[in-house]
Amino acid sequence: DQQVKQNSPSLSVQEGRISILNCDYTNSMFDYFLWYKKYPAEGPTFLISISSIKDKNEDGRFTVFLNKSAKHLSLHIVPSQPGDSAVYFCAASALSGQNFVFGPGTRLSVLP
C-alpha cells in the first residue's frame, strides 16, 4: 500500500529551466509534507516543508505547492542548477504522529 507516490522515477531538465517534481498521497490524515534531497552515499537532507493550512511555501529557488483536494503536491526548482542533480523524496506525516512516510523518490538530472 503506497501511501505516498512519486510516479516519475527520473526527470531530466536543462540547466536554467524549471524542474517540477510531483508527489501524490492517499492518506487524508496527512497534513504535513516535506521534501528531501539525497546525494549518493549521503543521508536525505531536508529542503522545504508545507502544512495543510497553506497551499504554497517558498524558499529561494524552491517552492512547494499543495493541492489538498487532489492530494497532490509538487516541488518547483527555478532556475535548476547542475548541483540540484539528486534523488528527491516527498514525505508525509499526520501532525499528530511521528512516522514520516516516504515516497520512492525521483532522480533529477540537471544537464549543463
Next chain:
Amino acid sequence: EPEVTQTPSHQVTQMGQEVILRCVPISNHLYFYWYRQILGQKVEFLVSFYNNEISEKSEIFDDQFSVERPDGSNFTLKIRSTKLEDSAMYFCASSEFAGRMDSPLHFGNGTRLTVT
C-alpha cells in the same frame, strides 16, 4: 551546523550474527528515528523513540530489532540475528519536536549493512 553522525559507515556481517548500528543524534533533539532503504527501493520507517521509549514502530521492526539510548548521546539499533534481507542502508534521524513544521527530521549519512 550540528549533524547526526552514524558509525560504522559500512558493516559486513554473516547471516545469524548480531549487529549494532550506532548513531549520535543532534544534542538538543528529543525524538529519534531509524529508517532503512533497501537498494533500489524506497526509504522505510522502522521506529521512533522518545523519552526512552518506542513511540511508533512499523511492521518491519519485529522481535529481531531493538533500540536503545544507552547514555545521553548515543542511539543504537540492534539486529539480533541478521538475515540476508536485512541488507540495506540504515538511516538514523533526529528532530527537536515531533510533527511540527519547524522541526523536520535531520538524517545521518547512513550505515550500509551487508549480510552475507
